[in-house]
Amino acid sequence: MIAIQNYLVISALLFSIGLAIAVTKRNAILILMGIELMLNAVNLNLVAFSQYDPNRLQGQMFVLFIMVVAAAEITVALAIILKLYDYFKNLDLDEINSLKK
Amino acid sequence: MLDELLKNLDYTLIKQIAFAAFAVITVGGALYLLFTKNVLYAAFSLLLTLLGIAGLFVFAGADFLAVSQIMIYVGGILILLIFGIMLTNNKNFQRTNLQPNKIEVGHHNRFWAVLVAVLLFLGFLKIIFEANFHIIGKQIHNSSSVQQIGVNLMTDYIFAFEVIGIFLLAALIGAVYIAKKEKV
Numbered sequence: 001m002i003a004i005q006n007y008l009v010i011s012a013l014l015f016s017i018g019l020a021i022a023v024t025k026r027n028a029i030l031i032l033m034g035i036e037l038m039l040n041a042v043n044l045n046l047v048a049f050s051q052y053d054p055n056r057l058q059g060q061m062f063v064l065f066i067m068v069v070a071a072a073e074i075t076v077a078l079a080i081i082l083k084l085y086d087y088f089k090n091l092d093l094d095e096i097n098s099l100k101k
Numbered sequence: 102m103l104d105e106l107l108k109n110l111d112y113t114l115i116k117q118i119a120f121a122a123f124a125v126i127t128v129g130g131a132l133y134l135l136f137t138k139n140v141l142y143a144a145f146s147l148l149l150t151l152l153g154i155a156g157l158f159v160f161a162g163a164d165f166l167a168v169s170q171i172m173i174y175v176g177g178i179l180i181l182l183i184f185g186i187m188l189t190n191n192k193n194f195q196r197t198n199l200q201p202n203k204i205e206v207g208h209h210n211r212f213w214a215v216l217v218a219v220l221l222f223l224g225f226l227k228i229i230f231e232a233n234f235h236i237i238g239k240q241i242h243n244s245s246s247v248q249q250i251g252v253n254l255m256t257d258y259i260f261a262f263e264v265i266g267i268f269l270l271a272a273l274i275g276a277v278y279i280a281k282k283e284k285v
Contacts, residue, residue: 002120002160004236005229010124010157012225014150017131020218027140027206029185033147036178037131040154043170051162052236057249060163061258064250067173068265072272074178078185079280085189086282094209 007048014041028081028091032074039070120160127153140204144183151175165247 014037021034043063050059081091088096130149137143151174158167190204254262 002117004234006120006124007157007161008229009226010127012222012229013128014131014154016218016222016225017128017135019221020214021135023214023217024135024208024211025206026209029182029189030140030143030206033134033143033182036147036174037134037150040151040174043166044154044157047158047161047163047166054162054244054246055249057246057253060166060246060250061253063163063166064169064254065261065265067169068269071173071177072269074181075276076272076279078181079276081185082188082280089191091189092206 004048004052007044011041011044011048014038014044026092026094028084028093029078031093032077032081036070036074039066042066116160120157123153123156123160126150127157138205138207140186140206141183144179144186147182148175148179151179162246164245165250 018034018037018041021037022031023034025031025034043066046059046063046066048059050057050063053059084096085091090096127150130146130153133146134143134150137146151170155167155170155175158164158170186204
C-alpha cells in the first residue's frame with residue numbers, strides 16, 4: 001500500500017514548482033500553466049485523502065468541482081489574453097505597463 | 102516456468118515501482134516546464150505532467166477522476182492553451198525566422214522565485230512529516246467509484262451541481278463575448 005506521505009510530498013513539490021513558474025515566466029500563457037499546476041497539486045492532495053473515505057468520497061466530489069472551475073477560468077483568461085494581444089501586439093508582461101506611464 | 106515466476110512476483114513491489122515511475126513523470130515534466138524557454142515545449146511537458154497526475158489518481162482509487170482528468174485537462178485545457186500560443190504568435194517574427202515554431206520567452210528574477218519556492222517546499226515537508234495523521238477508516242481499492250460519485254451528484258450535491266453548470270455556461274458565453282472581434 002502506498003503511504004499518504006508520498007502523495008503529499010509530490011503534491012507539495014508540484015505546488016512549489018507551479019508557484020515558481022507563475023512568478024518567473026514573462027509570457028501570460030505560461031503563467032496560466034503555472035496556475036493550472038498549482039490547482040492540480042491541490043487536486044492530488046484531496047484525492048489522496050479521499051481514499052480513506054470510500055463511502056462518501058467528499059474529496060473526489062470537491063476535485064470534480066475544482067476541475068469545472070479550472071476549465072471556466074482558463075477559457076475566460078484566454079479570451080482576455082487574446083484581447084490583450086490584439087491591443088498591445090505583445091504578451092510580455094514586462095512591457096504591458098501603460099498604466100505606469 | 103512463467104507461472105512460477107508470476108506466482109512469486111511481489112505485487113506490492115511492482116505497485117511501488119509503477120507509482121514511482123508516475124511520480125517521476127509528473128515531477129520531471131513540471132521541472133522541465135519551469136526551466137525551458139520554449140513555449141511549445143512547455144505546453145508538451147505540461148501534457149506529461151497532467152498524464153502523470155492521472156496515473157497517480159488511479160493509484161489513489163479515483164478511476165473516474167483519472168479519466169475526467171485526461172478528458173478535461175489534456176483534451177480541453179491543454180488544447181486551448183496551445184491554441185492561445187498559436188494565435189498570439191508574432192507574425193513578422195515567424196516570417197523572418199528559420200524555425201517558425203521556436204517561440205522563446207525569458208525569465209525574470211529567477212533566483213528569488215526559485216529560492217522562495219524551495220523554502221515553501223521545505224516548509225511543506227516539515228509540516229507533512231511532523232503532522233501525525235491518525236487515519237480512520239480503511240481503503241477500498243477494488244470497487245469502482247463511478248456509482249458512488251453519480252449517486253452523490255444527484256443527492257447530496259445536487260444544488261452545487263446545478264450551480265456549477267450555470268456557472269460554466271455563463272463563463273463560456275462571457276469568454277466568447279470578450280474574445281470576439283470588434284467592428285471599428
